[in-house]
Amino acid sequence: MKHLCAILFSVAAIAAPPTVIRNATILTITKGVVKNGSIVIRDGKIAEVGENVSVPEGAQVIDAAGQFVMPGMIDAHSHITAESVNEGSVSVSSMVGVDDVLNPEDIALYRALAGGVTTLSIMHGSANAIGGKCIVIKARWGKDAPGIVFEGAMPVIKFALGENPKRSGGTPVAQGGRGRYPATRMGVEDVFREAFTEAKNYQAEWREYNEKIKRGENAIAPHRDLKLEPLVEVLEGKRYVHAHGYRSDEMLMLLKVSDEFGFKIRFFVHGLEGYKIAKELAAHDVGVSTFSDWWSYKVEAYDAIPYNAALLMKKGVLVSLNSDDAELMRHMNQEAAKTVKYGGLTETEALSLVTINPAKQLGVDKQVGSIEAGKDADLVIFDKHPLSNYAKVQKVLIDGTVYFDRDKEQSELSKKDARKKALIDKEKQQQQQESPRRPGAARRPS
Amino acid sequence: MNRFAVALMLAWPLLAASNDTFLLKNVTVHPVTGPDIANGMILVENGRIAEVGPKVAAKGARVVDGKGLHAYPGMIDSATQVGLAEISSVRETVDTNELGDFNPQLRALVAVNPESEHLPVVRANGITTVMTLPFQAGGGGMRGGASTTLIAGQGALIHLDGWTWEDLEVRRGAAMQLVFPSLETRSFRMESMSMARTPFAEVKAAYEKRLKDLTEFFEEARRYQQAKKGGAPGFQPDLKFEAMLPVLEGKMPVMVLAARERAIRDAIQFADKQKIRIVIAGAREYGKTLADLKAKGIPVVASPTLELPLNEDDPYDSAYTVPAELYKAGVKFAFATFNVQFARNLPYQAATAVAFGLPYQEALKALTVNPAEIWGVSDQIGSIDKGKWADLMLTDGDPLEARTQIKALYIKGKQVELTNRHTKLFEKYMNRP
Amino acid sequence: MSKLIRFALLYAGIAAAAPPSGVAIRNARIVTVAGPTIEKGVVIVRGGLIEQVGADLSIPADVWTIDGQGLTVYPGLIDALSTIGLPDAAPAAAPAGRAGAGRPTAIAPATGAPGAAATPPARGPEDRPSTTSWQNAADLAQPTDRRIETFRNGGFTSVGAFPMRGIFAGQGALLNLAGDKAGQMVIASPLGQYITLASSGFSGGFPGSLMGAIAYIRQVYIDADQYKAAKALYAKNPRGLTRPDYDRALEGVLESPRALLPASRAVEIARMIRFGEELKQPFILYGLNEGYRSADLLKQAGAPVLVSLKWPEKTRDGDPEEVETLRALETRASAPGTPAALARAGVMFAFYTDGVATPRDVMKAVRKAIDAGLTQDDAVRAMTLSAAKIYGLEDRLGSVEKGKIANLVVTKGDLFQDKTEVKYVFVDGQKFEPAEETPAPPSRQRETQ
Known part of the structure; x- marks a missing residue:
């Protein structure tokens, strides 16, 4: 069935005429700013970008005079569309995955789109040291669950450090808690070391079995363990680790654990104290995806500073801004603007925090994150410069298709209201029709 | 951060600290109450604005050249817990939400920690005054919800600079905070992490009981007032009722937290009956109450603009457009963050409102002169006008834009440091070898 | 011929000399589900099974007969x-x-x-x-x-x-x-x-x-x-x-x-x-x-x-607003x-x-x-x-067909009509006559399920 869809989709894409966005200020992020430029879109991809681009015949034209086009924004930490977020019952829950519980009809997906976000990493929560599998999606509102998945994105697993994993079960049973280990940051480290020791044994067991089979020996396959499989993938570099962490000490701890077991952390989410260990992060080539300015909501966020992103960038760490929040995600451009204030990033640097940098962190920078020929046509059109707090999203394209259009918002809303009213009226009518029948109930033997 | 900014931050306080008298020149003055003055001057004497205009005589005062900068009145956040709450998840550092239903005698001012790290952080973004409140609902908002409190205590309007809470005071008892009973059939249950439904009849009965309790408390307070006035025999002072007297006399407004149309409707009715002055705060939908608010001159503390729509079917921008709707309805309103950690983002709440239909000048007013009027201190703060405290921010551009830098800040004419916990940690770790 | 039917016939043969051992419903409308509906036909039930179904069937002497005039037979x-x-x-x-x-x-x-x-x-x-x-x-x-x-x-x-x-x-x-x-x-x-x-x-x-x-x-x-x-x-x-x-x-x-x-x-x-x-x-x-x-x-x-x-x-007890x-x-x-x-x-x-x-x-x-x-x-x-x-x-199971388990419902009126009466129910060939309509249990019970 998947194949059939793919064929249908590509047929439709070939048949569709090219689209051209004209007269726009184009913020490519990686190739500078094109003033009064055009973008040609073919088969869902960016075909051409520049000042002097000829409009292909039959092209559908979007006139963006006076407007700004930037790449669709990327939120590297989100929980929207996930019908469950935390499998907090155990300290290692790598057998679960949010990809199993996506709800593409979650209205938050439309709201992300209306805020110019086109790609999101939907993450497991932070209730446990080793959380669940995550999934990268595109905000293709209206598509089914497989239809919103970002094809070709690297598989991801969530780890978590600090207060959340130690709090989630740390209260002893005698005090009414769950008594789930660990209750300290020491214990959190131990969970990782135990789990990866187990994963290595598991890896060896399978190797041994495969060799036996190769030699033609009689052997029963080892137990297939969905908890350990993702960890083996991590060890083999086939799955990214996105680790939730706040304090510098705990992040440093995980770096050392990863050294010990020979795997890589792709990036820390939150990483609010990342600025304290920029050197170590840069040396390990580990990124940080942080908040613009959250702080003081808990002890481990008391040393958080809004200069985190700028400092990390200046010290050579791959850094992005994320939302972790269904509201904040709606103005990631404004969050980026704050790094101009706090730390003096240039406009392009600031915008890279919500475009190409998170794309790199998620391993999708070949497809998205900048406006370049060959990349997916995931584009946002703003009426003003996106770093202005007055800028409003006008149109959002994903794979060259317009998924959000502010001009059509009103008529869509009216349609929705009319439909709603009709349904309510119909129900009222039915109730009225049914109620005169009520006396008939007296026919029943009393 | 550019060199210029650092120089301003470090050098100016040293020069100015000794003297709250100076002439600021070469600035674009945005008085808010009147037209902008390009290349204007502001004379500050003993912390107060002595004169404003295109040309003002120095009268021997030190002259400060603000070339290329803009002068605005300091901004006012009309609902926060700044000074009362430090780390929101640590109870020991949070002094909001006292036990009990009726606590009009509680005074937020006395619990304000002048050394809180939040004060310098918030003011660094041009906010000079906040209304700090004794009650905060769970989840960061203060909009009713399943509260155990009705009358939470007296909010205090404070400056964000001073050695003691006495120094900070702009107006103690600026408002009595009332958490209006709410009527919600749906509530979030922590155990199951899901929404639970309570039958309407049940929540309605509970709601009416709360409303009755509230009414009775007010009536008792009124009897107390009569007894005191009439010198009734055996009269004994009662701190709770004593604290209600300014409310009953109309001297202290009641800030009513009410989220939805029904609560606002009932709150207006309640105010009519009790003949008290109210300010509606934190509402998310006004519906048909807007006309009433306008007619009765009831002002509003707007709910944060950057919020999610209340209902699934609401337009995605429904929270963004609320301030514009208030303005169009002719209701006076002020902006607020209802928060501590995000209090510094107050101007961006206003900016989004402008993007979605609120005239720019109205947004500025709702950050400055409107709240000053609502809290009865417009003779003190809220605009760059003669006689008011010199609460000023100097910026390199529009303060509603995040990219704009605050270059200098004055509270009561004193230039205050823009450095804070964040700038210090930044500098420390920027210089880590 | 299937074993089952042979068995049924054998059974019928033995039973011929004994008191009535089965039931025949005649003149009834039969909704067979498996095939076309028989507007007027006979169903013979014996030994827990449907022995015969058809429009023109002779009714054996050793069965009880039910006049199905005005009745409809459905599968149970x-x-x-x-x-x-x-x-x-x-x-x-x-x-x-x-x-x-x-x-x-x-x-x-x-x-x-x-x-x-x-x-x-x-x-x-x-x-x-x-x-x-x-x-x-x-x-x-x-x-x-x-x-x-x-x-x-x-x-x-x-x-x-x-x-x-x-x-x-x-x-x-x-x-x-x-x-x-x-x-x-x-x-x-x-x-x-x-x-x-x-x-x-x-x-x-x-x-x-x-x-x-x-x-x-x-x-x-x-x-x-x-x-x-x-x-x-x-x-x-x-x-x-x-x-x-x-x-x-x-x-x-x-x-x-x-x-x-x-x-x-x-x-x-x-x-x-x-x-x-x-x-x-x-x-x-x-x-x-x-x-x-x-x-x-x-x-x-x-x-x-x-x-x-x-x-x-x-929701019955929802918020009217x-x-x-x-x-x-x-x-x-x-x-x-x-x-x-x-x-x-x-x-x-x-x-x-x-x-x-x-x-x-x-x-x-x-x-x-x-x-x-x-x-x-x-x-x-x-x-x-x-x-x-x-x-x-x-x-x-599931249809009125020869050889299937005799689970039937016989109604006066169409099955889904409001006024329809269930006259007989057969389970494994055993006949039940719902005497009076069983009153509905109190609605509270419904909610607790």
Whole structure:
């Protein structure tokens, strides 16, 4: 069935005429700013970008005079569309995955789109040291669950450090808690070391079995363990680790654990104290995806500073801004603007925090994150410069298709209201029709 | 951060600290109450604005050249817990939400920690005054919800600079905070992490009981007032009722937290009956109450603009457009963050409102002169006008834009440091070898 | 000639000399479901089976005769998914994965009881949480369940009875709604494994979430697969091999010929189709509130479905000022259109009563589906032959055909008419006459289910 869809989709894409966005200020992020430029879109991809681009015949034209086009924004930490977020019952829950519980009809997906976000990493929560599998999606509102998945994105697993994993079960049973280990940051480290020791044994067991089979020996396959499989993938570099962490000490701890077991952390989410260990992060080539300015909501966020992103960038760490929040995600451009204030990033640097940098962190920078020929046509059109707090999203394209259009918002809303009213009226009518029948109930033997 | 900014931050306080008298020149003055003055001057004497205009005589005062900068009145956040709450998840550092239903005698001012790290952080973004409140609902908002409190205590309007809470005071008892009973059939249950439904009849009965309790408390307070006035025999002072007297006399407004149309409707009715002055705060939908608010001159503390729509079917921008709707309805309103950690983002709440239909000048007013009027201190703060405290921010551009830098800040004419916990940690770790 | 028929004829022959040993209904309209409706015909029931059906049949002398003038004979109705007959296994789980529902109390002692040792929370799939896959409705059946009579009087002759508590709740059995002993009730077993997506919420053991429940089920099926292979390998040549441990949870899963997966919303339907395909086992979806949106997808998947007759209703005690979401309004308006949509798309479906307390209310619910476009024939089929087919029992049940089990309902009037009277019900050939309509139990009982 998947194949059939793919064929249908590509047929439709070939048949569709090219689209051209004209007269726009184009913020490519990686190739500078094109003033009064055009973008040609073919088969869902960016075909051409520049000042002097000829409009292909039959092209559908979007006139963006006076407007700004930037790449669709990327939120590297989100929980929207996930019908469950935390499998907090155990300290290692790598057998679960949010990809199993996506709800593409979650209205938050439309709201992300209306805020110019086109790609999101939907993450497991932070209730446990080793959380669940995550999934990268595109905000293709209206598509089914497989239809919103970002094809070709690297598989991801969530780890978590600090207060959340130690709090989630740390209260002893005698005090009414769950008594789930660990209750300290020491214990959190131990969970990782135990789990990866187990994963290595598991890896060896399978190797041994495969060799036996190769030699033609009689052997029963080892137990297939969905908890350990993702960890083996991590060890083999086939799955990214996105680790939730706040304090510098705990992040440093995980770096050392990863050294010990020979795997890589792709990036820390939150990483609010990342600025304290920029050197170590840069040396390990580990990124940080942080908040613009959250702080003081808990002890481990008391040393958080809004200069985190700028400092990390200046010290050579791959850094992005994320939302972790269904509201904040709606103005990631404004969050980026704050790094101009706090730390003096240039406009392009600031915008890279919500475009190409998170794309790199998620391993999708070949497809998205900048406006370049060959990349997916995931584009946002703003009426003003996106770093202005007055800028409003006008149109959002994903794979060259317009998924959000502010001009059509009103008529869509009216349609929705009319439909709603009709349904309510119909129900009222039915109730009225049914109620005169009520006396008939007296026919029943009393 | 550019060199210029650092120089301003470090050098100016040293020069100015000794003297709250100076002439600021070469600035674009945005008085808010009147037209902008390009290349204007502001004379500050003993912390107060002595004169404003295109040309003002120095009268021997030190002259400060603000070339290329803009002068605005300091901004006012009309609902926060700044000074009362430090780390929101640590109870020991949070002094909001006292036990009990009726606590009009509680005074937020006395619990304000002048050394809180939040004060310098918030003011660094041009906010000079906040209304700090004794009650905060769970989840960061203060909009009713399943509260155990009705009358939470007296909010205090404070400056964000001073050695003691006495120094900070702009107006103690600026408002009595009332958490209006709410009527919600749906509530979030922590155990199951899901929404639970309570039958309407049940929540309605509970709601009416709360409303009755509230009414009775007010009536008792009124009897107390009569007894005191009439010198009734055996009269004994009662701190709770004593604290209600300014409310009953109309001297202290009641800030009513009410989220939805029904609560606002009932709150207006309640105010009519009790003949008290109210300010509606934190509402998310006004519906048909807007006309009433306008007619009765009831002002509003707007709910944060950057919020999610209340209902699934609401337009995605429904929270963004609320301030514009208030303005169009002719209701006076002020902006607020209802928060501590995000209090510094107050101007961006206003900016989004402008993007979605609120005239720019109205947004500025709702950050400055409107709240000053609502809290009865417009003779003190809220605009760059003669006689008011010199609460000023100097910026390199529009303060509603995040990219704009605050270059200098004055509270009561004193230039205050823009450095804070964040700038210090930044500098420390920027210089880590 | 099949053995069965030969046996029946033989039986008839012997019986000829004895007192009447069967029943013939004549002059009745016969909705056979399997073939065309016979406008005036005869059904002969004997030895628990349908001996003959036809328009022109001579009636043997040794049978009781019922004049079916003005009556209609249908196959007995089947509630495809039920706890009727299992009085201790009333459904605790909502059909779709709603947190907190359906924890198996049977295997977890009440923690509140004084002195009772609390069961330690499950640490992972290895602890087989919320699993009683080995439980079988055939072993749990009790003829004393009062609902048996209530539903039989309404025309129901069989139910697909399943234990419903837990994630792997247990195996179903097709039970006839008559019999003195439990054993007499069982037509076939096991029908399949009843699965829910129940989780412990935020404070219990594994699984604590919807995705945890899904991961658990996935692991169990992987384990079962491997268990089967290991057992086979060991049986073939035990030498030099470690004996695989006996695992009753996996035995239970392996015994079940199909999985029943919960899916109400369109999103859940799509999700469970993908999941079912992944499990590499025949599966049935149950719930289907939003099946009207998923008919084509279901047709493509080829999975049969059981449609709940508990249509979504407006909350009675809701806030009058609250405006419902378009989604909720839409689902409520369109859910009864699900059966029609499925029929149009050619999806195999049957109905289940899902806690609707009385047959009268069940019929009312079916009428709603008919009002929404379902044909009468398809409605009858969904309550008879389709249910039998879904469980692979169409060779013995679900239509008025020669040789099938004599489960029949004889009505005055069309089955779904409001005023229709059920005159006779035959279960395993045994005739019941619903004397008076059983009054509906108090509505409170309905809510507690």
